[in-house]
Amino acid sequence: MDLIWIAPAGALIALLFAVYNAYKVKRADQGNDRVRELSGIIKQGANAYLKRQYKTVGIFFAAVFAILLILSFVKPSGMPEGLINVFTPFAFLTGGIFSGLSGFLGMKIATAANGRTATAAQNSLNKGLRVAFSAGSVMGFVVVGLGLLDTSLWFILLKYAFKLDPAALSGAMITFGIGASTMALFARVGGGIFTKAADVGADLVGKVEVGIPEDDPRNPATIADNVGDNVGDVAGMGADLYESYVGSIISAVALAFGAFGTVQEGASTDGNVIFGKMMVPLILAVVGMICSVIGTFFVRCGTSTEQKKLLGSLRRGTYIAAGLFAVCAFPIVYFILGKENIGVYGAVISGLLAGVLIGYFTEYFTSDTYKPTKKLAKSSETGPATIIISGLSLGMRSVVAPVVIISVSIIASFMLSGGNFGDGMNRGLFGIAISAVGMLSTLGITLATDAYGPVADNAGGIAQMAGMEEEVRDRTDALDSLGNTTAATGKGFAIGSAALTALSLIVAFTQRINMMGGDFKFRIDITNPVTLVGIILGASLPFIFAAMTMDSVGVSAQSIIGEVHRQFKEKTGILDGKEKPDYAKCVDICTKSSLRQMIMPSVLAVLAPVVIGLILGPNGITGMLCGATIAGFMLAVFMSNAGGAWDNAKKYIERGNHGGKGSDAHKAGVVGDTVGDPLKDTSGPAINILIKLLSIVSIVFAYIIMNYYLIKF
Numbered sequence: 001m002d003l004i005w006i007a008p009a010g011a012l013i014a015l016l017f018a019v020y021n022a023y024k025v026k027r028a029d030q031g032n033d034r035v036r037e038l039s040g041i042i043k044q045g046a047n048a049y050l051k052r053q054y055k056t057v058g059i060f061f062a063a064v065f066a067i068l069l070i071l072s073f074v075k076p077s078g079m080p081e082g083l084i085n086v087f088t089p090f091a092f093l094t095g096g097i098f099s100g101l102s103g104f105l106g107m108k109i110a111t112a113a114n115g116r117t118a119t120a121a122q123n124s125l126n127k128g129l130r131v132a133f134s135a136g137s138v139m140g141f142v143v144v145g146l147g148l149l150d151t152s153l154w155f156i157l158l159k160y161a162f163k164l165d166p167a168a169l170s171g172a173m174i175t176f177g178i179g180a181s182t183m184a185l186f187a188r189v190g191g192g193i194f195t196k197a198a199d200v201g202a203d204l205v206g207k208v209e210v211g212i213p214e215d216d217p218r219n220p221a222t223i224a225d226n227v228g229d230n231v232g233d234v235a236g237m238g239a240d241l242y243e244s245y246v247g248s249i250i251s252a253v254a255l256a257f258g259a260f261g262t263v264q265e266g267a268s269t270d271g272n273v274i275f276g277k278m279m280v281p282l283i284l285a286v287v288g289m290i291c292s293v294i295g296t297f298f299v300r301c302g303t304s305t306e307q308k309k310l311l312g313s314l315r316r317g318t319y320i321a322a323g324l325f326a327v328c329a330f331p332i333v334y335f336i337l338g339k340e341n342i343g344v345y346g347a348v349i350s351g352l353l354a355g356v357l358i359g360y361f362t363e364y365f366t367s368d369t370y371k372p373t374k375k376l377a378k379s380s381e382t383g384p385a386t387i388i389i390s391g392l393s394l395g396m397r398s399v400v401a402p403v404v405i406i407s408v409s410i411i412a413s414f415m416l417s418g419g420n421f422g423d424g425m426n427r428g429l430f431g432i433a434i435s436a437v438g439m440l441s442t443l444g445i446t447l448a449t450d451a452y453g454p455v456a457d458n459a460g461g462i463a464q465m466a467g468m469e470e471e472v473r474d475r476t477d478a479l480d481s482l483g484n485t486t487a488a489t490g491k492g493f494a495i496g497s498a499a500l501t502a503l504s505l506i507v508a509f510t511q512r513i514n515m516m517g518g519d520f521k522f523r524i525d526i527t528n529p530v531t532l533v534g535i536i537l538g539a540s541l542p543f544i545f546a547a548m549t550m551d552s553v554g555v556s557a558q559s560i561i562g563e564v565h566r567q568f569k570e571k572t573g574i575l576d577g578k579e580k581p582d583y584a585k586c587v588d589i590c591t592k593s594s595l596r597q598m599i600m601p602s603v604l605a606v607l608a609p610v611v612i613g614l615i616l617g618p619n620g621i622t623g624m625l626c627g628a629t630i631a632g633f634m635l636a637v638f639m640s641n642a643g644g645a646w647d648n649a650k651k652y653i654e655r656g657n658h659g660g661k662g663s664d665a666h667k668a669g670v671v672g673d674t675v676g677d678p679l680k681d682t683s684g685p686a687i688n689i690l691i692k693l694l695s696i697v698s699i700v701f702a703y704i705i706m707n708y709y710l711i712k713f
Helices: 003-027 033-073 088-121 125-161 166-173 177-210 222-260 271-278 280-296 307-337 343-366 371-382 384-397 400-416 425-439 443-465 470-516 529-570 583-597 599-654 664-700 702-708
Strands: none
Touching: 003 088, 003 125, 003 280, 033 088, 033 177, 033 222, 033 443, 033 583, 033 599, 088 125, 088 177, 088 222, 088 443, 088 470, 125 166, 125 222, 125 280, 125 307, 125 443, 125 470, 166 222, 166 271, 177 222, 177 529, 177 583, 177 599, 177 664, 222 271, 222 280, 222 425, 222 443, 222 470, 222 583, 222 664, 271 280, 271 307, 280 307, 280 425, 280 443, 307 343, 307 443, 307 470, 343 371, 343 400, 343 425, 343 470, 343 599, 371 384, 371 599, 371 664, 384 599, 384 664, 400 425, 400 470, 400 599, 425 470, 443 470, 470 599, 470 664, 470 702, 529 583, 529 599, 529 664, 583 599, 599 664, 599 702, 664 702
């Protein structure tokens, strides 16, 4: 049996399991008429946003498709075959479509599950968790299933229909991530701006100025806030994690040829053998998906709303999935790569352990179960300034552990795979790439625990707006707080894998330059001033990108605040419950503003490597990629963890600590949360897409960069 058919079979299993979980959600009670009405309004707003977003993104995709198509047919004289090939434009489209589809399908089930989760929470905490987690599982396994499907179908098409040899296929595959990365960036940035503009606007006017509860139906921005949870934290996150998953696989597939198909000791010359070894990342992904399916059946909880116990219920499923994968990965490596390459198994486990450890430390710094967030909450007693200072400090300290973990994982993966600075260099680099696959191997269940959070958040909002019993809101609040922690953990996985994948893509870029250089052999030289300038420019890009996206949230939030003020002024009966707010107006403002504001940050990510490359050349662009990866990794971790800690500190206060709701400490906590919102849900998550997109764009346009740059020394 040809190993390639395992991947589409695995994709089918993942998608069928997603359908099974969707059926479980649909079977749950939709609730009373008020719950159905609110859920329907949220669904309508989310669908309207995505429809307009896809129209906007479609224009950009059409333009890039045309450019890639022209370059694939009208090659400059001397341009080697396979650099921008005829498949690249069409793979760009499929990657973008599947990335967007992942988010769209996840959002559809999330908007169907929010009211059902609130209704289920009337019966028990466990039933509420099961409905929300089933909805999250749909997202997790749709992402994995579509990722495996897209990657494996292109592998089959290139191998059998177009008869590409391993070298040509590996060169073609490495460019295929550009579509998924581009779509993910638009979805994350646009959705992130929408959700945080609505959230910040609703909180600052509702909770701080007027003193009404979160998700109070009198607040005109509350529906926009709940819509934002779906378009940003579900649709945007789905596209983001799809890109991370596919990016790790295709980079490992491409580098597998360098490890097992090039002229070096122990390399094979049999095309079928090389193809089989190139399939290892896909097969490992399939096995990880099956282990994730098994792990989901162990997620359940009791009646306690204590965060430590709720975390334990989700952690049990993810740890079981990871343990099963660690066992099952060994025979795959042993029998396909051979016992002489068994060290690759160590690289896989290194990535898996790195992911688990990053998840643990993310949880430690963001969950109110542990000391850092409790200490942060206490700092609110002395006002907004001190909680912001403490949150910044917490975020900065939280960077150390992931940096050490990723550093150890890189060195361990390189050495365990047989890497050295001679003939074994390619083996070691493949080991780093396969460790990213190991880190995301159980993405199905990891993303399920992440995606369930926005569903629980929406359920809490619906419970508040529908006037459900206090006990129900306590349960949904507990699930929501848990979701903040699992969302931060999911971002940690994405950021960690982004660092490993980006490093693999930088290697792929240098290999691509060497393909075109003839006798010229390119190696990065940090003593070259052009390289140093590239590193400095690259390190600045995540900061420029973060500044643009955060400013976009601020601009959009100001529009929402102005609209809420207008409605409170013109409709004086809103706060007395005598008049209904105009929810649709806030949703419309957020939609228009976020779509307008997302364009420039996204264009920056695509144009920056081309412009810098045409000025500074291969050394400069490689330096830029290194600088962007290092600075982006640390900035993303800092933003994600600081924002998550501020959010949970606020919720910790709301549960009656440090004065509880309505106290000065609570108002300070709300300010901290609003500062952290764009960090953790807009700028931070988008940076991990940025650092990979920079590398992929550089690879696609490597020939132009190599031959037409200005500064040549």
